[in-house]
Amino acid sequence: MSKNDGISMSVIRRLPRYYRFLCELDERNVERISSTKLAQIMHSTASQVRQDLNCFGGFGQQGYGYSVKGLRDEIKKILGLDRDNRAILIGAGNFGAAIVNHLDFEKLGFRLVACFDNDKEKLGAPLGGLTVRDDSELEGFCAENRVDAAVLCVPKENVGRILDRLYSLGVRNFWNFSHYDIASRYSDVVVENVHLSDSLMTLGYRMNNL
């Protein structure tokens, strides 16, 4: 059992935000910060901040607060941002390409090692320092290369088939931009869903009701 077992998803989901804010504080040469001040930045409470960070063993010192660099480095380690998770992109259309170009995968603990698409017109196109491969090369690529995660940027109706192939190739971690419910097909996988339309619907609700 790792020391991080049993930590609630809501705490885990806050860690990237702590990390981002601590990076910003460090860039502004802030050396230490109290839980009260950190709570303000997080739109949280001091007690919540202390509770969150205690899940991972604390790091604060009473009367001093937290060392910004120290806490940032600890959270970086906890999040595994120094790892080299090898990811492949499935679906190199406009949306997939925008995701690859928009994000710095390596700063986030991932390395993009291949991009696949079933559109012959996209083959060989440059993307994220790679060139787009034909979908049919997936099995060969996975046999020769370790693949830790797949970024799924394909339409929902295409996810089922590609998911089955990826699963049988041993891929168990998915960053999913479609509305396909991966977790109900396979229970032993890790899925992070990004449902952009849910977010926009929530905005619509809130702007008219709150």
Place this chain on the structure above:
Amino acid sequence: MSKNDGISMSVIRRLPRYYRFLCELDERNVERISSTKLAQIMHSTASQVRQDLNCFGGFGQQGYGYSVKGLRDEIKKILGLDRDNRAILIGAGNFGAAIVNHLDFEKLGFRLVACFDNDKEKLGAPLGGLTVRDDSELEGFCAENRVDAAVLCVPKENVGRILDRLYSLGVRNFWNFSHYDIASRYSDVVVENVHLSDSLMTLGYRMNNL
């Protein structure tokens, strides 16, 4: 006070998922569904489903369950998906363009009415049935047209200035793809943040710790 006052954000955030699943059930010609079955689809519990839907006045009938079409239509109304929220895109780069092309705004209760960019090379380019306008036209456009929300697809360092302009033009609702903390600059706005990098970091954590 609307009848939806005081509903927790976690319930509101689940509504788009209920809506999506109910649309799918309807497409498969499912006419009614029990809270137990709906809970399975939602990866939730029957009691949670009943509690969630009771916030809006129920809709279920004991022994019958929920009418799929009826519940879908109610949630559609609650979410305001039949509204005509007028949105503008700020930042028509690859990422902004991908967002516009990827989503069906009108199905989500929004209508994209203008796209702005400060890159002269993008001006006049077609996007989402519109043409990209120069950033300098923003004030003129907002004076002549109602704008309910802005989709911010600009780099973090550019958000502050554009946000101040939008705020002074009366825009109070933001769909924000940057890491700029809008809520700490203006407290009387509605912001939905999409932090893609947080999601990828969370995936990295979970795949190595869970």
